[in-house]
Amino acid sequence: MIQALEAKGPALWDICIIGGGATGLGVAVDAASRGFSTLLLEGLDFAKGTSSRATKLVHGGVRYLQQGNIKLVTEALHERGILRKNAPHLVKNMSFIVPNYKWWEGPFYGIGLKVYDWMAGDLGLGKSRLLSREETLELAPTLDGEGLRGGVLYHDGQFDDARLAIHLAMTAANQGAVLLNYYRVDRLVKEEGRVAGVVATDGISGKTYTINARVVINATGVFTDSILRMDDADSEPVIAPSQGVHIMLDKDFLPGDAAILVPHTDDGRVLFAVPWHDKIIIGTTDTPVDSVEIEPRALPEEVDFILKQIGRYLRRVPQPSDIRSVYAGLRPLVKSSSKRTAELARDHLILVAESGLVTITGGKWTTYRRMAEDTVNTAIEKAGLPKRDCVTADLPIHGSPGVEQDDAAWNQPLHYYGTDAAAVRAIVNAHPLLGEKIHHRLPYLRAEIVWAAREELAMTVDDALSRRTRSLLLDAQAAIDAAPLVAALLAEELGRDRAWQDRQVEEFKEIAKGYLVQKT
Ligand SMILES: Cc1cc2nc3c(=O)[nH]c(=O)nc-3n(C[C@H](O)[C@H](O)[C@H](O)COP(=O)(O)OP(=O)(O)OC[C@H]3O[C@@H](n4cnc5c(N)ncnc54)[C@H](O)[C@@H]3O)c2cc1C
Numbered sequence: 001m002i003q004a005l006e007a008k009g010p011a012l013w014d015i016c017i018i019g020g021g022a023t024g025l026g027v028a029v030d031a032a033s034r035g036f037s038t039l040l041l042e043g044l045d046f047a048k049g050t051s052s053r054a055t056k057l058v059h060g061g062v063r064y065l066q067q068g069n070i071k072l073v074t075e076a077l078h079e080r081g082i083l084r085k086n087a088p089h090l091v092k093n094m095s096f097i098v099p100n101y102k103w104w105e106g107p108f109y110g111i112g113l114k115v116y117d118w119m120a121g122d123l124g125l126g127k128s129r130l131l132s133r134e135e136t137l138e139l140a141p142t143l144d145g146e147g148l149r150g151g152v153l154y155h156d157g158q159f160d161d162a163r164l165a166i167h168l169a170m171t172a173a174n175q176g177a178v179l180l181n182y183y184r185v186d187r188l189v190k191e192e193g194r195v196a197g198v199v200a201t202d203g204i205s206g207k208t209y210t211i212n213a214r215v216v217i218n219a220t221g222v223f224t225d226s227i228l229r230m231d232d233a234d235s236e237p238v239i240a241p242s243q244g245v246h247i248m249l250d251k252d253f254l255p256g257d258a259a260i261l262v263p264h265t266d267d268g269r270v271l272f273a274v275p276w277h278d279k280i281i282i283g284t285t286d287t288p289v290d291s292v293e294i295e296p297r298a299l300p301e302e303v304d305f306i307l308k309q310i311g312r313y314l315r316r317v318p319q320p321s322d323i324r325s326v327y328a329g330l331r332p333l334v335k336s337s338s339k340r341t342a343e344l345a346r347d348h349l350i351l352v353a354e355s356g357l358v359t360i361t362g363g364k365w366t367t368y369r370r371m372a373e374d375t376v377n378t379a380i381e382k383a384g385l386p387k388r389d390c391v392t393a394d395l396p397i398h399g400s401p402g403v404e405q406d407d408a409a410w411n412q413p414l415h416y417y418g419t420d421a422a423a424v425r426a427i428v429n430a431h432p433l434l435g436e437k438i439h440h441r442l443p444y445l446r447a448e449i450v451w452a453a454r455e456e457l458a459m460t461v462d463d464a465l466s467r468r469t470r471s472l473l474l475d476a477q478a479a480i481d482a483a484p485l486v487a488a489l490l491a492e493e494l495g496r497d498r499a500w501q502d503r504q505v506e507e508f509k510e511i512a513k514g515y516l517v518q519k520t
Contacts (some may be wrong), residue, residue: 009178013039014385015376016198016213018185018227021051022161022365024219025168025179026372028393032175033395033441034376034388039211040169040177041200043184044294045463047165049221051365052467053329055246055272055284058083058157058366060090062261063270065116072347074119076366078092080157081123083369087164087397088159088404089418093125094158094274095123095258097151097312105465106130106150109263113154128154144315149423153258158274162467163416166456170398181457188216188230188357195231204459215383217375220357221332222292231357238349239361240335242293245302246283247517248325248474249318254280260280265309273310274463275356277443279324282310289330296328323517325476334362350378358382369393414448424451438484444469445514449486461487461508477516 008377015031017024020042032040042048060077062071084091098109113128129152137143160415169179182203189197189210197212218227228235254260254273262271273282285302303326311317334349348363360375373390380387396402399418401409416423427447429434434447452458452468464486465471471479487501487508 002398009039010037011212012038013211013213014383015039015181015215015217015379016036016041016211017217018198019043019049019219019221019223020165020179020181021049021219021221022047022048022165022168022368023051023221023360023363023371024217025051025165025172026368027177027217027219027360027375028172028177028396029168029175030369030372030376030377030390030392032172032177033391035176036376036385036388038172038177040172040179041183041185041198041211042181043178043203045181045459045467046169046179046457047162047467049223049294050329050332051221052162053244053246053327053474054166054365055244056158056161056274056276056281057272058159058431060116060119060156060366061364062113062116062156062263063155065112065119066270070119073116076364077116077120078123078290078368079367080125081120081325082393083159083366083397084123084125084157086395087167087400087418087423088390089399089401089415090167090397090411091157091159092163092410093155095126096154096156096261096272097131097136097143097221098154098261098263099140099143099151100149101147103149106152109134109152113152113175113365116154125155125157125297128152139256140254140260141256142252142254142315143260144313145501148302152391153332157363157366158259158276160277160416160470162470163282164365164397166468167398170456171395174398177395179457181463182459185227185230186229188355190355193355195357195368212504214385215379216357217379218357219375221359222330223363224332224359224361227357228353229360231353235353235447238335238351238359239292240333241289241329241330242333243287243289243296243302243328244327245287245297245298245306245326246281246285247303247306247318248327249280249282249322250324251275251278251280253314253316254321255319262309263311266305271306271309273313277470277474281307282318286331295511295514296330298326298328302328303517321516325473325479326439326517327473332361341505348374350375351380352378356382414445420451420455422454424448427451438469438471438485439475439478441475441478442469442482444471446485446489449489450493453490458490459494461490462511463506464490465508466511472515476512479515480509480512483512506516
């Protein structure tokens, strides 16, 4: 990942991608691995938008199965298998339990999940099965036992979204792409009505660059419409954003390795409670919103809703004061005539404007690779690039150890770096003080901040605490407390002064406030 644009790159890129979330990063990996000269411009940080705010599931989508969206589920299950093969250090096989309190739930969900197994075919992660009441409570001892009849156990994938994003960026860079964070696209360059490039500003130096490309790809998630309007001021909006909120609780609310799926919430959706980095993520909601923000804030009623729904299933009902962090994300749902965003499919949409601008939007993290393949195929056709086959189905993702990880590997410290873990450990060996944690309630080492600044383009305290480590999501107050130390570590690496550190801490606190829940 190289930042000095002036010194780097051709006068005319084959492909310029706007947006460094799951979608744009996937396109960068695909394009670069087909041998196209590829530039990706991210206005803020990689995965700063929706792509760091997911439920962290690599899944076919049990909910879409309920809706009968067979095509979407089959495709997602296929992609789940490919991602697990190519990033075994990042995609974990997780057991999910659907607790049954009514007589019909066992057979009903049992049959549905058998269909889910069958659809995954050879890429399945394990067979689903019915559980007795005793087995259910053994796997999830904090479930409310009153009226519990049993459960259904099934398997799905789980991952760390921002970590995968960084490893995709590194994969693309390894394939020859140039990826720049803090480069905002301000406008499109047009020649005789055709999009011929972009004008972008480096948010760190303030310099502006004109970049020429054979094809420009708009991969800006919920910001898709803002780029479409740069192309055509009258373009119709295609995105219907919908907010989803998660809360983070301590692990003792759901000890053990299994996750819980609540199959039917009051608003007719599903709710997950999933172990993640020794905490429990619970979510999500589906709240249509009118405006798109880079730091969306959870509404108090969304937090109440989650607490109420999960509270029905747990012996100890979580209170607002138990919440370590709350985060919100915006789904880039493709607009339809339906008013209820819960009914819109998570399918992706590729648009090609008269100007040649290619837009890819919708979809989900799980299907990012397939979305990228379709997008680059379209770009090749529309921009007259040489035809080359997609190779990403068999392309290991940066850090891949090449073999499936057993439980012992998942329990290793620094496991989420994959093959980079040795290099992070080498930093500790060279400077043992960097082997200390950044905060006693967070699992991360000081060396990880140094690594993030040196190798992963972390530029700000927010980059380091929100996405290179997941501190802000795991424990917002601990992240705030760790911010001065993290600012000092970054300043040392990036050559910044004391005033920069102070500003960084203040800016981070402002962001982190939105992740704190008022203690009652
Ligand atoms: C609550 C929630 C839970 C989810 N859970 C899951 C899940 O468990 N599993 C799953 O598979 N999917 C999940 N998804 C879906 C998945 O997270 C999204 O589909 C995916 O992250 C969208 O990625 P994206 O790259 O399209 O958008 P984004 O991640 O938002 O990326 C767009 C990027 O474009 C950048 N940008 C915008 N304007 C400009 C500009 N002018 N110049 C340069 N850059 C610009 C932004 O800064 C941003 O980083 C979830 C989504 C939500 C909201």
